[in-house]
Amino acid sequence: MKLSVIIPCYNEEEVIHTSYQRFTDVMRTNSYDYELVMINDGSRDNTLNILTELAHKDKNVKVISFSRNFGHQNAVTAGLHNCTGDVAVIIDADLQDPPEVIPQMIETYVQEGSNVVYAVRNQRKGESLFKLLTAKMYYRTLNYLSDFSFPVDTGDFRLIDRQVINTFKKFPEKHKYLRGLFTWMGFKQTPFYYDRDERAAGKTKYSFGKMIKLASVGIFGFSKKPLKLAISLGSISMIFALGLVIWILYLQLFAVDKVVPGWSSTIITILFLGGIQLFTIGILGEYIGNIFDETKNRPEYIIQEKLNFDTDTPKKEK
Ligand code: UDP
Ligand code: MG
Numbered sequence: 001m002k003l004s005v006i007i008p009c010y011n012e013e014e015v016i017h018t019s020y021q022r023f024t025d026v027m028r029t030n031s032y033d034y035e036l037v038m039i040n041d042g043s044r045d046n047t048l049n050i051l052t053e054l055a056h057k058d059k060n061v062k063v064i065s066f067s068r069n070f071g072h073q074n075a076v077t078a079g080l081h082n083c084t085g086d087v088a089v090i091i092d093a094d095l096q097d098p099p100e101v102i103p104q105m106i107e108t109y110v111q112e113g114s115n116v117v118y119a120v121r122n123q124r125k126g127e128s129l130f131k132l133l134t135a136k137m138y139y140r141t142l143n144y145l146s147d148f149s150f151p152v153d154t155g156d157f158r159l160i161d162r163q164v165i166n167t168f169k170k171f172p173e174k175h176k177y178l179r180g181l182f183t184w185m186g187f188k189q190t191p192f193y194y195d196r197d198e199r200a201a202g203k204t205k206y207s208f209g210k211m212i213k214l215a216s217v218g219i220f221g222f223s224k225k226p227l228k229l230a231i232s233l234g235s236i237s238m239i240f241a242l243g244l245v246i247w248i249l250y251l252q253l254f255a256v257d258k259v260v261p262g263w264s265s266t267i268i269t270i271l272f273l274g275g276i277q278l279f280t281i282g283i284l285g286e287y288i289g290n291i292f293d294e295t296k297n298r299p300e301y302i303i304q305e306k307l308n309f310d311t312d313t314p315k316k317e318k
Pocket of ligand 1: 007010012075093096204206
């Protein structure tokens with residue numbers, strides 16, 4: 001059996017040597033073949049140099065280097081498209097997901113005969129309260145919005161077998177929410193519980209903006225409910241307007257002397273309806289933007305360089 005470890009790296013110069021060492025130590029204690037597929041996602045620091053150096057001294061290190069930063073999900077996608085193992089493990093470079101549990105995941109995979117072993121976080125050390133809270137709320141909202149039930153407290157850390165990798169390779173969509181897609185695919189899936197560590201070094205590479213982007217790819221990729229929100233909001237505002245009409249009629253008929261000049265009710269209605277309209281146009285925009293991106297049919301990532309892949313040997317032109 002051959003194992004591919006998919007490790008996306010973005011500005012990880014501080015942690016990569018340690019990570020390489022820990023991954024290699026774990027791999028060497030086991031008898032199976034392995035490759036460490038390390039994807040340089042357009043890092044602006046020394047990451048690529050370090051990866052190149054590692055690739056030169058260790059043939060098990062395979063490097064894919066992007067022409068710019070395409071984001072974590074695309075880095076993992078490139079790793080899966082190019083890996084050669086019978087099973088693959090997707091894991092972060094920062095050692096938050098301890099590589100030492102990989103053999104246990106493989107054991108679960110063999111014993112249960114499952115296609116996917118997804119890692120569920122018992123505990124998350126060293127994360128801000130804000131991240132913990134928003135993550136919790138997000139996973140629950142996503143589950144409510146989509147017609148589909150996703151396991152909560154699960155990231156991309158998981159083991160998948162060749163059948164799942166090959167199925168994944170046929171997915172043409174550009175905005176990939178990987179943890180959602182793997183659940184959506186079905187097959188036999190088994191949870192695996194573990195404690196999430198702190199980052200070994202460096203700071204998070206998931207800025208607030210990137211977090212929001214990933215969250216919206218998840219929601220707008222797996223749910224049509226936001227589109228229907230327009231109808232609910234419209235109905236609520238209609239009921240509100242109707243109430244207002246009845247109230248005004250009442251005043252006109254029975255309390256003419258108390259009739260207000262009308263400025264406040266007008267302005268409230270305009271603001272209220274205007275808000276709802278902008279909100280729902282925004283939702284439409286998200287979906288249309290997605291359709292736009294899909295129809296452009298551009299590649300999800302551009303590889304500038306590959307190291308230690310067999311396809312490296314240049315083919316002769318005819
Ligand atoms: N990452 C990436 N491209 C990006 C952002 C992050 O490849 O644009 C990688 C990063 O190097 C790490 C993994 O994705 O291996 C998870 O990122 P990070 O640990 O910074 O996120 P957090 O754990 O804080 O959510
Ligand atoms: Mg991390």
